[in-house]
Structure formats: structure tokens, C-alpha cells
Amino acid sequence: LANPSLPDDILKEAVPGNIRKAEHFLAVLKRLVRFLDGRLETENVENEMPVSFVASIHSQAGIDQRMLRFCYDRLHSLLLTLEITDTDEFMHIQTICDFATLIGTYSRGFSIIIEPYDDRMPEVRDPVIQLSCHDASLAIQPVFDRFQTVVITSGTLSPIDLYPRLLNFNPVISRSFTMSLTRDCICPMVLTRGSDQLPVSTKFDMRSDPGVVRNYGRLLLEMASSVPDGIVCFFVSYSYMDGIVNSWNEMGILQVISLTSTLF
Structure with a gap:
């Protein structure tokens, strides 16, 4: 479930030829890392949509949207080819590939936030690039795809008819029950x-x-x-x-x- 949620047509598509060889793919990752490192050199908080962010990557690093879209799949294939079992050492580059795949796949529902300082220590420079998801249906979609029956229950799902619209699904059974307590449990x-x-x-x-x-x-x-x-x-x-x-x-x-x- 931690993998990026990719549409079926993208999964069936072939990896672009310009990143099919390992040396070419690693060169692309180096250019992507240099681009991200350059974007961190800012003094103000920036908020950018995936479309403009991908366009900046294309113009400054020469990496198009299709190459970004297949970064996760190409890295996964490379690790399998090299028979690497301890993937913890490559966690950081996996995060970058996940980031690249998501911004290359979705033009809406996400935003890229660049913060040069941490609110807890504003006097210390600690830049962070955060990919923020604003569409809950994208996050829950892998759950619906992998499981035949999904039960969503909570004491705060009110109004109950709002959440199917937010998560983009049609509930088979929807029930709301009143809560009854035999004693005063909250003081x-x-x-x-x-x-x-x-x-x-x-x-x-x-x-x-x-x-x-x-x-x-x-x-x-x-x-x-x-x-x-x-x-x-x-x-x-x-x-x-x-x-x-x-x-x-x-x-x-x-x-x-x-x-x-x-x-x-």
C-alpha cells in the first residue's frame, strides 16, 4: 500500500527507452537530485502545483513527464536485477523516485510545498520539500483496488453521506447508529x-x-x-x-x- 497508486494504462506501458539502460537512468536521477537541491535554495515558503513543477524539471534538467512517471518502476526493476535484498540503504533514493512518479502521474490533487525553515527552530536553516495530497480518494484508491470488501467505521463520520463523495466510492451498505452509554465515561x-x-x-x-x-x-x-x-x-x-x-x-x-x- 505504500507504493504510488498508478492507473492500469500506465502500468501496462513500456518503460521509456531513454531510461531503459541503468547508466542512463542513474544519470537522470543525478540531474533530478541536482534540480531538487537547487530548489531548496530559497528563503521563502513556496507552493507549486505538479504541472508547473514538472515543467520546471523539464526545462532545467531535461527530464520529461513520462520519464518521471516511470522512476519508481525503473528503480524497482534495477534493484531486482542487482539482487539487492537490503533496500534500507536505498530508502532516500526510493523516496525521490516515489516523489517523481507521483508528480509525473497526477496533474491535480497534489501540491509541492518547499519550506526553508522548521517552525520549531526558525533560526536554523532546514529546507524540506513536501508533496501534499489534497484528494483523499487518491490515497484510499489502493485499498479499494486490493480488497473486495472494505469496512469504514468511526464515531466521527458525520454527515455520513459526505464521505463517499470525498473518497469517490459507492457504498453498498451505509448505516448510522446512535451511541448509548450505560455510565458517564467522559468527565x-x-x-x-x-x-x-x-x-x-x-x-x-x-x-x-x-x-x-x-x-x-x-x-x-x-x-x-x-x-x-x-x-x-x-x-x-x-x-x-x-x-x-x-x-x-x-x-x-x-x-x-x-x-x-x-x-x-
Whole structure:
């Protein structure tokens, strides 16, 4: 399922002759890597559609759309020919080939975002090229193609008739059930201050404050010491989760929690 979703007519098409030989294909990859490296030399965030991005690759690197489309297939064939079993060493070039195949296949539904700095450390230059998919039907299509029966269920699929249109499929059976609870299992509580009476908040300008991180860690530790089952800890973003978990690890909070309860 991690492979690019390619239409059947492309899969049946022959690999272009100008990348059929290994040395020619490697030369194309070198030009593509140089192009991507040059695009990272920017000081501003850029957002570009696949059509214009592919046109830039063609004009500056001499690689057309059809060659990009077959990068994934040609690299896969080359690795098989060389009988390479440990593909982890080639993970980076595989990512580039997947990227090239997707932008060469789809003219809509994706956008290429180039960010010169990471929001977590804006003072350190760390350029990234991200291929963002805006069409959920493209991501779910390999699942529908590989399995005869697909069950989609969630407590947040509302309105239920919206998702077949978003995912571009016709449901055979569609049901919505009301939720009934035998007991009050949710008890929301708004916390504005920690045990040391310092304010706590996940606001962007406060979330990295050491006092906020410490107080949230203490709160989790106190909850883990009294909750008999597991605890689900929600973070406002993945980047915030990485930062606060690292801080908790340095403070020794995670070690204490692991001995007190089970954290999911």
C-alpha cells in the first residue's frame, strides 16, 4: 500500500527507452537530485502545483513527464536485477523516485510545498520539500483496488453521506447508529493553573514554556498514579508531542509514569 497508486494504462506501458539502460537512468536521477537541491535554495515558503513543477524539471534538467512517471518502476526493476535484498540503504533514493512518479502521474490533487525553515527552530536553516495530497480518494484508491470488501467505521463520520463523495466510492451498505452509554465515561475538566499555581496553556506562545511542560507532566503523573487502566494523552500537534515528550524524558517524568501505569 505504500507504493504510488498508478492507473492500469500506465502500468501496462513500456518503460521509456531513454531510461531503459541503468547508466542512463542513474544519470537522470543525478540531474533530478541536482534540480531538487537547487530548489531548496530559497528563503521563502513556496507552493507549486505538479504541472508547473514538472515543467520546471523539464526545462532545467531535461527530464520529461513520462520519464518521471516511470522512476519508481525503473528503480524497482534495477534493484531486482542487482539482487539487492537490503533496500534500507536505498530508502532516500526510493523516496525521490516515489516523489517523481507521483508528480509525473497526477496533474491535480497534489501540491509541492518547499519550506526553508522548521517552525520549531526558525533560526536554523532546514529546507524540506513536501508533496501534499489534497484528494483523499487518491490515497484510499489502493485499498479499494486490493480488497473486495472494505469496512469504514468511526464515531466521527458525520454527515455520513459526505464521505463517499470525498473518497469517490459507492457504498453498498451505509448505516448510522446512535451511541448509548450505560455510565458517564467522559468527565471534561478545564485546567488553567498547575500545582505550583503557574498558568498552563497550549497556546503557541506558551506551549514551550518549561513551567507549562513541567506542570502538564506532573498532571499526567498524578493521573497515572490514580487511574487503574491505561491513559490516552492527546497533543495539539505531532511536533508539539515530540518536543514535550523529549522534555518529559529529560525531566525523568516518563520513567516514573512507566513504573506507575501504562501510557498509550
